Amino acid sequence: MKFGLMINEGPYQHQASDSALQFARAALAAGHEIFRVFFYLDGVNNGTRLTTPPQDDRHLQRKWTALAAEHELDLVVCIAAAQRRGIVDEAEMKRHGKDAHNLAPGFRISGLGQLIETAIEADRLVVFGD
Amino acid sequence: MGTLHTINKSPFEKRSLESCLRVTLPGSTILLIEDGVYAAMKGGEFEATLVAAIDRVKVCCLQPDWLARGLGDRTAIEGIDFVDYEGFVALAVAHERVQAWL
Amino acid sequence: MSDQESGDEGATTGVVKKLMYVNRRAPYGSIYALEALEIVLVGAAFDQDVSVAFMDDGVYQLKRGQDTEGIGMKNFSPAYRALEMYDVEKLFVEEESMSARGLRVEDLLVPVEVLSAAALGRLMDEQDVLFNF
Numbered sequence: 001m002k003f004g005l006m007i008n009e010g011p012y013q014h015q016a017s018d019s020a021l022q023f024a025r026a027a028l029a030a031g032h033e034i035f036r037v038f039f040y041l042d043g044v045n046n047g048t049r050l051t052t053p054p055q056d057d058r059h060l061q062r063k064w065t066a067l068a069a070e071h072e073l074d075l076v077v078c079i080a081a082a083q084r085r086g087i088v089d090e091a092e093m094k095r096h097g098k099d100a101h102n103l104a105p106g107f108r109i110s111g112l113g114q115l116i117e118t119a120i121e122a123d124r125l126v127v128f129g130d
Numbered sequence: 131m132g133t134l135h136t137i138n139k140s141p142f143e144k145r146s147l148e149s150c151l152r153v154t155l156p157g158s159t160i161l162l163i164e165d166g167v168y169a170a171m172k173g174g175e176f177e178a179t180l181v182a183a184i185d186r187v188k189v190c191c192l193q194p195d196w197l198a199r200g201l202g203d204r205t206a207i208e209g210i211d212f213v214d215y216e217g218f219v220a221l222a223v224a225h226e227r228v229q230a231w232l
Numbered sequence: 233m234s235d236q237e238s239g240d241e242g243a244t245t246g247v248v249k250k251l252m253y254v255n256r257r258a259p260y261g262s263i264y265a266l267e268a269l270e271i272v273l274v275g276a277a278f279d280q281d282v283s284v285a286f287m288d289d290g291v292y293q294l295k296r297g298q299d300t301e302g303i304g305m306k307n308f309s310p311a312y313r314a315l316e317m318y319d320v321e322k323l324f325v326e327e328e329s330m331s332a333r334g335l336r337v338e339d340l341l342v343p344v345e346v347l348s349a350a351a352l353g354r355l356m357d358e359q360d361v362l363f364n365f
Contacts, residue, residue, distance in 0.1 A: 001223050008232075008365070015138070015164045022194070026215035032223070041267050041365075081267060112274040119361040120249055120280065124222050127230040127364045130138070133357055149256065149288050152328060153353030229356065230364040232256070 003027050004122030005037045006115065008129030010045030011060035012053070017046050020128040021063055028071050035122040036074040037064075038115045039107075041129070044087045047077040049104035061104050068106035075107045076114045132157035134225035138164035138232060141176045146231040151183055159188040159221055161213070167196045172205040184209040192218060249360040250281045255290030257365060259309070260300065264365040265293045266308050271363065273311070276318035283322035283359075284315070285352060286344070287329045290365075294325070294340040312342050326352050 005024060009016035024034055039046050051061040068075050077087060082103075088096070089103040103109060119125050135158060139146040147169055150160060160183065162170050169176050170191040183189060184207070193212040196202070206212070213221065222228050253272050259265040272284055286294060293312070300307040315323070323344040330336070330346065337346060347355065356362065 003222070006363070019138075019164060022215045023218060026219045027222075030216060030219050032219065040271075041263065080270060112271050113278070115271060116251075116275045116278045116280070119251055119363070120247055120278070124228055125361045125363070126136075126222055126228045127232070127362075129230060129232045129364065145288070149329075152326075152349035153287075153356060155353050155357050158357075227359060227362055229254070229362045232364055 001123045002033045002035045002121065004035050004118035004125045006118075006125060006127045006129075007037065007039050007043040007046060008041040008127065010042040011051065013042070014130040016043070016128040016130055017060050017064075018058075020126075021060065021067065023126065023128070024067060024073075028067075034071070034073055036076055036114065036118045037068075038118055039075070039077045040081050040112075040115065042081075042085065043129075044077045044082040044085055047075070047082070047104050047107040048087055048102045050102050051104075065104055065106035073106075077103065077107050077109050078115070079109050079111050082109055131224070131226045132159070134158070134221050134228045135160045136163050136228065136230045137161070137166035137169070138230070140165040140168045141179070142168065147176065147179065150229075150231045151179070154183075154187050156186050159190060159225060161190045161192060161218060161221055162195075162210075163192040163218070164195055165199075167191050167199060167201065170196065170206045170210050171201060172207050177207055180207050180210070190217070190221065248279065248281055250283075250358060251275065251361045251363065252356060252359045253282070253284045253363045253365075254356075255284065255286045255293055255365055256288040258289040258292040259298070260303065260305055265290070268363070268365045269308065269311055272315065272320055273318060276315075276320050282320050283324060283355070284320060285324045285326070285356070287326035287349075287352065289329075289333075291325055291329050291333055291335060294323075294342060294344065295335070296339055296341045298341075309341055315342070324352060324355065 093101040257264040298309040
């Protein structure tokens with residue numbers, strides 16, 4: 001079965017990203033496909049490579065990046081939500097004349113249409129939020 | 131089939147459980163996750179609400195969240211099934227849609 | 233809006249699904265109402281069978297007479313009136329939530345269909361996808 005995941009909260013503040021990660025791992029282990037993980041609202045904060053949790057804490061951004069690399073997952077950060085919250089890739093940095101970019105490896109920035117496409121293409125959409 | 135409803139809020143914090151129960155149809159399943167698992171504890175204020183719900187719908191509780199919150203030494207309300215993340219995925223597969231009561 | 237912004241450059245397969253946006257939060261106190269509305273507006277271009285439901289504090293999103301001047305935030309409530317132009321015409325309000333908050337349809341800024349919780353539940357059970365906020 002094809003799953004679409006939507007993550008509406010950032011890492012650490014809420015459990016949403018952790019729950020989604022556990023769900024994604026279990027779904028992949030059971031042989032299911034994950035069509036896309038769409039990060040929206042504060043969920044876009046999962047995609048900053050500047051995340052620096054204490055060493056004894058889990059590093060959620062790296063865990064998503066690693067899971068994406070292992071299973072060729074499509075991790076999409078919503079462009080409008082990301083711009084509001086200061087998450088930019090290199091192209092966005094240039095477009096808006098910023099002096100840095102911070103999108104983590106394995107993530108890409110795109111529009112809300114990608115979420116609608118996920119809803120249409122996936123067999124189930126599972127929303128994780130607060 | 132029906133709908134899989136996930137509830138991630140403590141019933142003491144937000145009325146997601148009550149809202150969910152207003153619209154759930156027979157044949158649906160409610161899965162308590164994250165802080166939602168506190169509703170599953172026997173002897174709490176929401177026991178009667180959940181007992182009544184179990185008459186109409188299946189109620190499950192995500193065990194890793196239950197254990198994480200120190201509830202391993204507590205009794206859950208009769209009729210609540212415990213599942214792990216694998217079970218969460220299986221429930222999502224077995225229902226036609228998933229509705230998150232945030 | 234550019235293709236990159238809407239992200240809809242990937243053509244979909246002509247499938248029409250029933251999508252419902254379920255709004256349960258009040259506006260301004262948090263961004264959920266506004267960013268949920270942004271999905272509805274972008275999603276309207278995909279020609280799906282869309283409906284928007286308001287229950288719990290989500291009903292407050294539709295309260296007439298919002299005036300945000302004093303809080304320095306944009307009043308986005310006129311956008312609910314624009315939904316019709318985007319062919320988003322199915323707006324549902326749960327009666328129990330509305331009456332619990334002392335509101336009546338006359339208090340709302342757009343025409344809606346008021347449904348009992350049971351009727352809304354049946355409608356939710358006909359959806360392919362539910363977006364929750």
